[in-house]
Amino acid sequence: MAEVEESSKPLFAGLSDISISEDIPVEGDISVPVGSQSADNDFSTLDEPVKDTILRDLKAVGQKFVHVMYPKKSSALLRDWDLWGPLLLCVTLALMLQGGSVDSEEDGRPQFAEVFVIIWFGSVIITLNTKLLGGTISFFQSLCVLGYCILPLTVAMIVCRIVLVGGSGLVSFVVRLIVVTASFSWSTFASTAFLADSQPPNRKALVVYPVFLFYFVIGWMILTFSPSH
């Protein structure tokens, strides 16, 4: 009952009567909040040396390469997506596939811009298609997956280049065909392992076909590449 009476009074009503005499020592600890500044240090990576940033990013990219080469059911590729890896792979592939100038005798090889545009616009279109079919994956995650799964095809390109050094007859063609076919099916399988999970089960074929076509075109560009010696 007394508590109710106390709470009905205004809060600082009795304070006007109090005066502090100099006899009473006032001491204690006062803590000022400095929490905001230390939190700032944890989130800001702007002040670290550039080498640290690059190494950290490269490590993340390398980890995702491993995930692509051994496609297990892990969501690491989807969770922290980044576009460095796809850019690296795309530029490497486009540089290796690049043809000479138009006036030289070896015409008809794809130019750098062509390969670059095919890869990126192909990825964008496949992503849009996946989203339109009702997928739950986000735009950049899908771009990330498709870009990283070009890794087997890049490896195949390097192998083809090495094989072509030895000669360009029937045997080398058969070897290149086998290598490119294996790597293109690996790419398709790896990317569908990530992409098709976000689809309703009876529509997986609708998502897989464009991916198959995309990697088929890239694989075919690699296969029909002829050197300019």
Next chain:
Amino acid sequence: MSASQGSTNTNTEPWGSFDDNIIIQGSGSAVIDMENMDDTSGSSFEDMGEIHQRLKEEEEVTAEAAATEEDNGEDGEFLGMKGLKGQLGRQVADEVWQAGKRQASKAFNLYANIDILRPYFDVEPNQVRNRLVESLIPVRMINFPQKVAGELYGPMMLVFTMVAILLHGMKTSGTVIREGTLMGTAIGTCFGYWLGVSSFIYFLAYLCNAQITMLQMLSLLGYGLFGHCMVLFITYNVHFHSLFYILWLVIGGLSTLRMVAVLISRTVGQTPRLILCGTLAALHMLFLLYLHFAYHKMVEGILDTLEGPNIPPIQRVARDVPVVANAVVNATIKSISAVLQSQ
């Protein structure tokens, strides 16, 4: 004002009730930072609006932005009072950023909303397969308007497949495009045909009073490309002229007949039917003919002799293509036909 709300947010008023003060103060300290005191203390509407906007910002932003937002929130946390210099500039910048973000997201949602196209991609694989097969089967009943499926997945995949097949054909025929790229030409040809001829036939259908929508026309023509894809796939690899002509007539003819029958069933009157279907049939068959002969090895010799001195922009130059695959296939077919003929 009840002081016992604690950490639950019973925010009933739109401007954010008085409870928000206590919540904002939350984990604060025992120290009142006199630097942040302002003359506009206490009651004003702007302060409540500030608190509400600050809360709304904290809801909307992502995890990284939330760290900086907390910084702002803690600075002005005590009863929503603001310091004069730093907070004002920051607040103005915040307002500008928020307004810009709102504008951009509104524009994006309006124009780049792919959800508009979502219903046209709502298909099952067996539906797509059935429609592909049906595109080669002409319907019998032309007195009754035939149903045309309005979907865009099948047509788009067929157009992209045809781009891939065209690329292959261009490569093996050794075509060189000077002013442009191989890929650009292939994509331009296929998409240009699909979209352009669809629009043109839709326009004619509008003139001839045919009951067909643009979506249905796109879908119909898209599925009609299935026959083209098959013929080109076969004849870019097996170079027999007689084979191409037979396939052109049979498969091209079947897919044209299907499209024509559907259009006839939706048009009234002899002359409109004739105009519409004649145009479509001519364009469809001629396109297949063009695609075959435009990227064909045999034509190169003729072109070079005809247009010697003045070189056109699209120049065909023979080159050493790894012809191993073609040679193998051609040799196999020739040997098979030789064996069959000798029997």
